[in-house]
Amino acid sequence: MLTYLTSAIFTCLFLAVPTTKGHNPSLPQSDVNLLEFPLNLEYLEAEFFLFASLGYGLDQVAPNLTGGGPPPIGGKMANLDPRTRDIVLQFAYQEVGHLRAIKNTVKGFPRPLLDISADNFAKIINDALKQTLNPPFDPYANRLNYLLASYIIPYVGLTGYVGANPKLQSAQAKRLVAGLLGVESAQDAVIRTLLYEQPLQKVKPYDITVADLTDRISKLRNTIGKQGLKDEGLIVPLELGAEGKISGNVIAGDRDSVAYDRSPEEVLRIVYGTGNESVPGGFLPKGGGGQIARSYLS
Ligand SMILES: *[C@@H]1O[C@H](CO)[C@@H](O)[C@H](O)[C@H]1NC(C)=O
């Protein structure tokens, strides 16, 4: 009886210990770090898609998920037709879910400072084209520009999830990453499919086609990622297409059409836009959050 009571009391005490909701204390620290890292990209995607479709971001939609981090710089409602806006809003809410799924598994960190301003996208496009566009590229100006700006974002998360997967130890972390990867990959495919409807259309008022611009953006990412070919535009030389037999490239993949992988370091070089995981900039002007990103910042 005494033993029963004691154990009952212990059980009650144990249950009463305030645990952080859903956090699994048994996850290896390396899994925790690898699950926290993609929060940087999920915050970016959530804010970019929310602002574009609603004109406001996480502070209105899910303030709990911000962890009190600063609001993003330069978020804006995009000039979209109703159907595209509907798709972007679906993506936006999916990213809110991704943030919650990660934060229910690991503690995470507050939203880092994000720069989703038109200026930042204009700079990326200038870097990709190695020239200064005039007028500057405006991601929020119209449907096509917004889709091109979106081409810049989920694909990096996708390659990061593919890269994280073989490094994970626990079944719980692998399950979560596979689930996040599936949806990121689907978002990228939708964006690419919409752009592939008119690959030879000019991106007004510039003298460049949609396909060429995606090619330049992908080449820029290959250059600053510094690990070779992991990114491909919508139209590629035959040898890069599926089975080396087709130049249409609505979905990117390697020789066997297996998705490319990127390490956190490569992801940081790209989202910072600096080609150096120790030099913040671009979408994350003060650097990313979490142990992996912070370890490169002094
Ligand atoms: C946000 O946090 C508050 C207080 O912890 C809670 O009452 C509320 O349900 C949470 N909202 C969401 C959307 O999770």
Ligand SMILES: *[C@@H]1O[C@H](CO)[C@@H](O)[C@H](O)[C@H]1NC(C)=O
């Ligand atoms: C990256 O930046 C750090 C800090 O400025 C510098 O020490 C390092 O040499 C740079 N790495 C490369 C490969 O340029």
